[in-house]
Amino acid sequence: MHYKTFFSLIFLLITSCATISIFDQKAYENVVACKVDTLVLMSKATESYTVYKKELEELNKELDKAYEYDKNRRLNIITIQMWDKLRDPNSQLLGGFLKEWSENDHLLKRYVAHKQNQIGQGFDIIIQLESNKLR
Amino acid sequence: MTITIDWKNIENQIVLLALTIFRGYAEEAIKDFKEFRKQTEGDLKAWLEDLRLGNITSQNFKDLVSGQRGLLELKALEKVGLANIALDKFTEGVIQILIATVESIQIQ
Numbered sequence: 001m002h003y004k005t006f007f008s009l010i011f012l013l014i015t016s017c018a019t020i021s022i023f024d025q026k027a028y029e030n031v032v033a034c035k036v037d038t039l040v041l042m043s044k045a046t047e048s049y050t051v052y053k054k055e056l057e058e059l060n061k062e063l064d065k066a067y068e069y070d071k072n073r074r075l076n077i078i079t080i081q082m083w084d085k086l087r088d089p090n091s092q093l094l095g096g097f098l099k100e101w102s103e104n105d106h107l108l109k110r111y112v113a114h115k116q117n118q119i120g121q122g123f124d125i126i127i128q129l130e131s132n133k134l135r
Numbered sequence: 136m137t138i139t140i141d142w143k144n145i146e147n148q149i150v151l152l153a154l155t156i157f158r159g160y161a162e163e164a165i166k167d168f169k170e171f172r173k174q175t176e177g178d179l180k181a182w183l184e185d186l187r188l189g190n191i192t193s194q195n196f197k198d199l200v201s202g203q204r205g206l207l208e209l210k211a212l213e214k215v216g217l218a219n220i221a222l223d224k225f226t227e228g229v230i231q232i233l234i235a236t237v238e239s240i241q242i243q
Binding site: 017018019020078079081082085086091092093096100107108109110111114115117118119121122125126128129132133134 | 174178181182185190191192195198199201202203204205206208209210212213215216217219220222223224226227
C-alpha cells in the first residue's frame with residue numbers, strides 16, 4: 001500500500017470517531033442566559049406564584065428553546081441528559097422547584113436561597129461541559 | 136525508492152500524548168470531586184442550622200438533600216462528557232502527529 005494511502009486511511013478512520021459534539025457559542029450563550037434568568041425569577045419564589053405565572057411561562061419558553069437547540073446538535077446526548085435531569089419535575093432541581101412553587105404558592109426565603117445556590121451549580125455543570133468542548 | 140518512517144518516534148509521541156491528556160483528566164476529576172464533597176459538607180451544615188432555627192421545614196431539608204443527589208448525577212454525567220472530550224483531544228493529537236510524520240517523510 002502506498003504510504004500516502006495508508007496515512008489517509010488512518011486519518012479518515014480517526015476523524016470519523018469523534019465521541020462528543022464540539023463547542024458551540026450559541027449553546028453556551030443560551031445556557032448562560034437561562035441560568036441568569038432562572039436565578040432572577042427564583043428569587044421571587046417567596047411571593048405568590050400567581051403573580052409570576054406569565055414570567056414563568058416566558059422562562060419555560062426560553063428553557064425549551066435552549067433545550068431544542070442542544071437536542072439538534074450531533075453527538076450531544078450528555079448535555080441533553082443533563083437538561084433532562086435539571087428540568088425533571090420529579091427531581092429536586094429546577095423542575096421540582098418550579099413545581100413546588102406552583103403547588104405551595106410561595107416558599108420560605110432561606111429555602112429559596114439554598115435552592116438558588118444548588119440550581120445555579122446545576123447550570124454551571126452544563127456550562128462547564130460546553131466550555132471544555134473542543135473548538 | 137526507500138521511504139523512511141520513524142515509527143519509534145511516532146510511538147513515543149503518542150504515548151506521551153496519552154499520558155498528558157488522560158493523567159490530566161484523572162487528576163482534574165479527583166480534584167473536582169474533592170471540591171464538590173467539601174462544598175456539600177458546608178451546604179449540609181448551613182441547611183441543618185436553618186432547620187434548627189426554623190428557617191426551613193424538614194420537607195425543605197429533604198428536598199435540598201435530594202437536590203444534592205441530583206447535582207451529583209449531573210457531576211457524573213459531566214465526567215463522562217469530559218472523558219469523551221479527552222478522548223477526542225487524544226484523537227486530534229494523534230492526527231497532528233501523523234500529519235507531521237507525513238510531512239517529514241524522506242524518500243530516498
